[in-house]
Amino acid sequence: GAVVSQHPSRVICKSGTSVKIECRSLDFQATTMFWYRQFPKQSLMLMATSNEGSKATYEQGVEKDKFLINHASLTLSTLTVTSAHPEDSSFYICSAERGGSTDTQYFGPGTRLTVL
């Protein structure tokens, strides 16, 4: 149990376009989802925390108008990178948890975004 999927796994787009990444919890309902960004050979950087039905909480330095997060249901959160630029190229990973004080975060397989 506790499987999280991401779609697409890899995307290449032109500068200026918008890209949507989906994160789904397949076998559980996720009250909270997190979006991370990982640069090559570096750790994960938390971008935002997303709770179902409410606005996402963004970390300092993350532009909320550029990285739009929607958590419309208990099994789906989306991250849209708007007007993508080459510096947005990165590995984006989501995680989800059921909720409760003892639960753990389960991570998706990641989405590699390359902006040309």
Place this chain on the structure above:
Amino acid sequence: GEDVEQSLFLSVREGDSSVINCTYTDSSSTYLYWYKQEPGAGLQLLTYIFSNMDMKQDQRLTVLLNKKDKHLSLRIADTQTGDSAIYFCAERDSGNTPLVFGKGTRLSVIA
């Protein structure tokens, strides 16, 4: 702010034990985790330990927690080439809060 530190590299011979160490600064850390990341993949939860535990063993994995020194370790017995990956230590205060990650330890297993 909260900080999690790990050594960046570890190299061991196949069949030996690997010990990956982690230190953290947040005294209110309640949950501590070890994740494994293979190249180009997401994070796989290996194991976790609550702060009121000293040790947890799960097959080849043993986690030791020294809460006084804020030191966490992951021991992999009989290390195999398939264990080569990056191992991330992470901590959090409570449920539904973000994890704070270390920079990851790259484990290389030499056949």
